Amino acid sequence: MEKLSKIGKYEFLAEPFHCDFSGHLFMGHLGNHLLNAADFHSNERGYGMNYLNTVRKTWVLSRLAVEMDDMPGAYDRFSVETWVDDVMRFFTSRNFRITGQDGHVYGYGKSIWAMIDVETRQPADVLSVRGGLIKDYIEKEYPCPIAQSSRVKMSGEASPVRQTDTCYSDVDVNGHVNSVKYIEHILDLWNLDWYRKHPVRRFEIAYVAESHQGDRLHFYCERRETDVDFNVRIAKEDPDCGETEVCRCRVLFV
Structure with a gap:
């Protein structure tokens, strides 16, 4: 398999009916674009759902943090860059950068993904897939300057x-x-x-x-x-x- 760049970049359009009353993209639709970018990136590099489905495994999202200075407006074209910055046995961390056509940075995202067995719904060893191919695509230097997800603590009074x-x-x-x-x-x-x-x-x-x-x-x-x-x-x-x-x-x- 040809070695691709560690960072993938995917273009999207803020379609008007995916925007809220203010004319800006719904956070939910932005979330879908982030997940799509993650799917495109992993499939192109050989450890995505297209391959995992053949060996009865899948990716599930464990944590997501998105921090935005502003949102794309209706009809704006924007890009989502994504890359894996760490891999553990059962989890991998993936970052996102959302930019406009003029280079304007809308915001960033950080996520944690688990690989599971589709039959047992139990964690699967990420590094066992294609001989740990995902390790060849770890990118630690590209900046994603937002905090990791915090541990949300709720009181009994919620x-x-x-x-x-x-x-x-x-x-x-x-x-x-x-x-x-x-x-x-x-x-x-x-x-x-x-x-x-x-x-x-x-x-x-x-x-x-x-x-x-x-x-x-x-x-x-x-x-x-x-x-x-x-x-x-x-x-x-x-x-x-x-x-x-x-x-x-x-x-x-x-």
């Missing part, structure tokens, strides 16, 4: 704010609720009046357990140290123990 049932359109190719769907559900906890004054500055999410079509999700929210900084917890109903945590999130607004 307020229940919403519940929702998961449906057909929530579920992706891996058979569980799509990573970006959680982001969209979380951002829906605030109304338009809030977003007119407070665009999202940073979004962090850590995925704990899978949920599936038919699960009922419960959302809990509490404020952190300032009026524009929040923690959110999502749990699914569990007949055995009441609730099972699905993910935790931090949302920092401007």
